[in-house]
Amino acid sequence: MFPNQFAYHRPTSVQDAVRHLQEIPDAKLLAGGHSLLPAMKLRLAAPAALVDLNRIDGLRGIRVDGGIRIGAMTTYRQLIDSAELRERVPMIPEAAYHVGDLQVQSLGTVGGALAHADPAADFTAIILALGGQITAVGAGGERTISADELFVDLLTTSLQPDEIITEVIIPVPGGRTGMHYEKHRHPASGYAVVGVAAVLTLGEGDTCQSVRIAVTGATSKATRATAAEQALTGQSLDDQAVARAAQMAGDGLELNGDHYASAEYRRHLLGVMTRRALEKATSRARG
Numbered sequence: 001m002f003p004n005q006f007a008y009h010r011p012t013s014v015q016d017a018v019r020h021l022q023e024i025p026d027a028k029l030l031a032g033g034h035s036l037l038p039a040m041k042l043r044l045a046a047p048a049a050l051v052d053l054n055r056i057d058g059l060r061g062i063r064v065d066g067g068i069r070i071g072a073m074t075t076y077r078q079l080i081d082s083a084e085l086r087e088r089v090p091m092i093p094e095a096a097y098h099v100g101d102l103q104v105q106s107l108g109t110v111g112g113a114l115a116h117a118d119p120a121a122d123f124t125a126i127i128l129a130l131g132g133q134i135t136a137v138g139a140g141g142e143r144t145i146s147a148d149e150l151f152v153d154l155l156t157t158s159l160q161p162d163e164i165i166t167e168v169i170i171p172v173p174g175g176r177t178g179m180h181y182e183k184h185r186h187p188a189s190g191y192a193v194v195g196v197a198a199v200l201t202l203g204e205g206d207t208c209q210s211v212r213i214a215v216t217g218a219t220s221k222a223t224r225a226t227a228a229e230q231a232l233t234g235q236s237l238d239d240q241a242v243a244r245a246a247q248m249a250g251d252g253l254e255l256n257g258d259h260y261a262s263a264e265y266r267r268h269l270l271g272v273m274t275r276r277a278l279e280k281a282t283s284r285a286r287g
């Protein structure tokens with residue numbers, strides 16, 4: 001299938017890209033193109049113009065400066081190759097390694113994944129579990145959006161139409177913190193049928209001082225499993241407490257059902273993925 005005709009702009013600064021978005025109401029940003037271009041070919045999207053972010057300096061790369069800062073145009077491949085991330089937030093390169101295939105990893109970007117907000121994407125849940133902050137620049141200037149406030153609904157975020165994600169800031173994990181992302185992948189695409197990211201910090205006597213559990217694939221948007229988080233906080237992290245929390249992972253969530261996996265099956269997977277993610281995160285936190 002061929003997409004509709006569109007104009008093509010290749011700005012070299014974020015300000016120019018914002019200007020294009022303001023001037024052309026139907027314009028879309030182009031990052032890795034791995035979600036947008038298939039949608040255009042299927043005529044699910046027909047933007048009047050593409051504003052390509054690939055020539056803008058400074059949107060790619062990873063640095064530590066008041067948090068771990070990941071540029072919006074950083075590709076999955078760059079995440080996989082980052083020694084900094086492997087040391088401080090190993091869940092990120094590990095998860096990136098299991099996104100799609102080599103082509104997707106080489107071109108797909110963190111900013112594109114967050115802005116697209118696919119209900120089965122991996123990095124929505126990962127950034128949510130890590131308590132990430134998203135920097136967005138638009139006509140009104142720069143603002144910070146917490147990952148908790150970014151995902152509104154299916155393929156819908158709280159970004160304004162003229163806003164561009166420029167970077168994601170992850171707090172540097174402190175204390176005895178462990179993390180893990182576990183997914184049941186769709187055999188064809190690699191997308192999460194259900195994926196669970198868990199980040200927990202141990203307190204005295206190996207109790208769970210804090211935990212964030214984020215779920216993807218199961219509902220219309222990446223979301224926190226708050227019932228499971230509450231069940232675990234302050235508890236000793238033994239097998240029984242972890243199993244009990246995992247069983248509660250679907251509580252209060254409206255689970256998707258489709259031709260591949262029913263809501264019932266997703267609830268089952270959610271329990272299994274949550275237990276595995278918590279067990280691995282706990283073992284990493286213990287060191």
Ligand SMILES: Cc1cc2nc3c(=O)[nH]c(=O)nc-3n(C[C@H](O)[C@H](O)[C@H](O)COP(=O)(O)OP(=O)(O)OC[C@H]3O[C@@H](n4cnc5c(N)ncnc54)[C@H](O)[C@@H]3O)c2cc1C
Pocket residue numbers: 028029030031032033034035036037038053072073098099100101104107108109110111112113115116118120121122123159163164165166189190191192
């Ligand atoms: C075969 C295949 C398998 C895949 N498997 C997986 C998988 O296993 N797991 C997974 O998570 N994903 C998977 N993906 C999706 C992949 O991760 C996408 O690349 C990603 O979701 C979008 O990133 P992108 O850079 O390609 O964005 P694009 O497709 O270029 O853009 C996506 C959307 O985000 C907007 N956008 C892009 N960048 C910005 C920005 N900086 N600020 C604001 N808006 C922006 C665009 O305008 C567009 O609306 C797969 C894709 C394919 C084709």
